[in-house]
Amino acid sequence: MAETLTATPAVEKQAFRDAMAHLGSAVNIITTDGPGGRAGFTASAVCSVTDSPPTLLVCLNRSASVYPAFTENQVLCVNTLADCHESLSNLFGGKTPMEQRFEAAEWSSLSTGSPILTDALVSFDCKITQVTRVGTHDILFCEAVAITRNDERHGLVYFDRRYHPLMRQSAC
Ligand SMILES: NC(=O)c1ccc[n+]([C@@H]2O[C@H](COP(=O)([O-])OP(=O)(O)OC[C@H]3O[C@@H](n4cnc5c(N)ncnc54)[C@H](O)[C@@H]3O)[C@@H](O)[C@H]2O)c1
Numbered sequence: 001m002a003e004t005l006t007a008t009p010a011v012e013k014q015a016f017r018d019a020m021a022h023l024g025s026a027v028n029i030i031t032t033d034g035p036g037g038r039a040g041f042t043a044s045a046v047c048s049v050t051d052s053p054p055t056l057l058v059c060l061n062r063s064a065s066v067y068p069a070f071t072e073n074q075v076l077c078v079n080t081l082a083d084c085h086e087s088l089s090n091l092f093g094g095k096t097p098m099e100q101r102f103e104a105a106e107w108s109s110l111s112t113g114s115p116i117l118t119d120a121l122v123s124f125d126c127k128i129t130q131v132t133r134v135g136t137h138d139i140l141f142c143e144a145v146a147i148t149r150n151d152e153r154h155g156l157v158y159f160d161r162r163y164h165p166l167m168r169q170s171a172c
């Protein structure tokens, strides 16, 4: 007997989002620069994939205003935010004009030319090596070509739709 195909997902979008709000995650500003222009957005959908070659993934909504810049430049930097970066995260989280986003912090560059946030916890300067399309998002697989770290700062976590500082354990 033919199986009935249905467009209704087993879990509704809102139920999925409510559930995902229970997963704490680091907060990152993903930046790029190149022929497609300078752009940046806040992302929590970031994780390590493999260390050989050193690869992270970043999930980017194709409807975001920054999407064309990332696809054209093919490079990006994952700037992981510290506890002092809550307002910067909101600024890069949508709607604000691009110049205004970048004016709010200091930037340098490493290897690819993507903006490096000078006081980030860690910055992974990357080239995009592979892209997989899933639903509304593109999964960008990114190979790190340079890294800069700040080992003193405290972290920032997004959990339950709010920001929380994440303290380093002091040395004993
Ligand atoms: N992966 C993403 O695209 C993502 C992640 C976090 C937040 N956001 C956006 O930031 C804003 C505030 O988010 P919030 O966490 O305060 O409340 P929310 O209710 O919009 O989201 C709750 C959680 O659901 C997930 N989520 C939200 N939108 C998603 C999407 N389009 N695709 C996949 N997962 C998604 C995230 O894990 C998020 O933390 C919203 O506009 C949201 O869409 C997007």
Ligand SMILES: Cc1cc2c(cc1C)N(C[C@H](O)[C@H](O)[C@H](O)COP(=O)(O)O)c1[nH]c(=O)[nH]c(=O)c1N2
Residues within 6 Å of the ligand: 027, 040, 041, 042, 043, 044, 045, 046, 059, 060, 061, 063, 064, 065, 066, 089, 090, 092, 093, 094, 095, 096, 158
């Ligand atoms: C805490 C938090 C976390 C995320 C986001 C927002 C916030 C506040 N946003 C949304 C993303 O930052 C926003 O869509 C972009 O800034 C693009 O917005 P404009 O289209 O330029 O207004 C987001 N978008 C995305 O494509 N992938 C992600 O992982 C996340 N994560």
